[in-house]
Amino acid sequence: MTKVEAIIQPSKLDAVKDALLAIGIDGMTVIEARGHGRQKGHTEFYRGREYSVDLLPKLKLELVVADERVEEVVKAMADAARTGKIGDGKIFLSRIDDAIRIRNDERGPSAL
């Protein structure tokens, strides 16, 4: 099982959710985050003082999928989240040791 972590622009959440739903993936966690890569922030002014805001609002999606479906999921998410500009985000993949369904103690890929 593979954990898929995607950092995306907040405005792309609906598109990514719809894309995942369309391929039958319906479990995910959404976290509000702040961050930046190479994307520059902006400056704000309050009473003549300048503040540079370089931690921008982002959304992080986390989902765990069966290994056979990883490439399909990554493609669906990236295509939906892409604008072509700097700041689109990143997707990270990592190994998951196990998954447990709390309701009935089910383990393994069938718990996903």
Add this chain to the structure above:
Amino acid sequence: MRSAYLGVLLGAVLAAGCPFAAAQAVAPVASPVAVGNNAQAERIAQLEASVADAKSSADNAWMLICSALVLMMTGPGLALFYGGLVRKKNVLSVMMQSFSMMALITVVWGIILYSLAFSGGNFFIGGLHHMFLRGVGAAPDAAYSATIPLQTFMVYQLMFAIITPALITGAFAERMKFSAMAVFLVLWSIVVYAPMAHMVWGKGGLLNATLGGRIPTLDFAGGTVVHITSGVSALVCALYLGKRVGYPREPMPPHSVVLSFIGACMLWVGWFGFNAGSALSAGALATSAFVATQFAAAAAVIGWGSAEWVHHGKPSALGAISGAVAGLVAITPAAGFVGPMAAMLIGLMAGVFCFLMVSKVKSLFGYDDTLDAFGVHGAGGTLGALLTGIFASRAINPIFKDAGGHALAVGVIDGNYRQLWNQAIGVAMAWTLAIGGTLIILFAVDKLIGLRVPVEHETEGLDVTQHGEEGYYWETSAR
């Protein structure tokens, strides 16, 4: 044991004061009528009394509303305006500082402050005649206003005495101990506010333009008494207390410009009570002051907003509301003396001037006047007081009359160049009293209690460390 003795002493003092507070109602005296028909004379006397009563009712209703409006300026106007400008962890502490003035100053006002400001005394300070509000009842005092109860005048002036020290809290926000602030501001109101109010508005005051002071300073609603004293004292506090931890490197933007916006709008509306109410009657002068207030505020928004647009490329909401406040401050001394066009000019100048004070001068000298109490009130009040000397006109308010009752020149535009000099003296006295009084009290309170909170408390936030509360309890997960 000692505190019990003090409690008994305080109780005895208050009990002794109570009989003096009993109000004495006095019916208006009917004017004498030519000898003739007795019944007709009696009817005319009754009619005159009714007319006087009606005028009194109108003025009194207006003044009571104005008193409520001015109180609203402090709570929640100023509390919101200042509250939004500080970091989230300090929002309650700032609101408590303003709110506590509503409580503390009221009590001190009733006991001694009103008397020190408005009873007869000498050129500098009043006496103890009205201590515990003795003699302050339904009967008017013609020296102040012949148509409203003295009690109305007293409670109206109280609202000014409340907001003036509250303004100073903007300078030492986010780092001063609540206890030290309370002691400091109560002492300040006695040492700085009462004398200044007495000199400008009180019987026998040196600067009183209405009651024949030797150096008549035109100050309609408190440019010197309220804004210069508080603004300059704020600067002294900012310098004495020193900068906040992390200032100016660390970014400390306002946590809610929305709250400040709401507060500023309440200040604008409330200011009609502040300025127009200073006419102490519901007539044409109140209208004139009301109108001048509106035009000055509007022009100042445009002044500050334009300066900011040119300078930073965008007009900000915080800049717009700050501009409004700056214009309202500047028109405060001038409101009942200038026409709407002059008011617009005063407002426009104040908007630009205060913008420069806050964005340029403050960073140039590096003092941490946290909420720009000096930059807006001290500077704006000084500018407004001086411009009053220029633009005040007998066409608006013939405040100076000769022995024959003819209106004399008031300001420079009337031809009275001397008035600008008198204004400068009044301004200088306000500055001097504010600086001297504030330094002495700050030093004393610092030695006795200590002024600043410890560094760890400042970092954690004053809401939790000084008041045991959080302004917004949103941090827990949904239940």
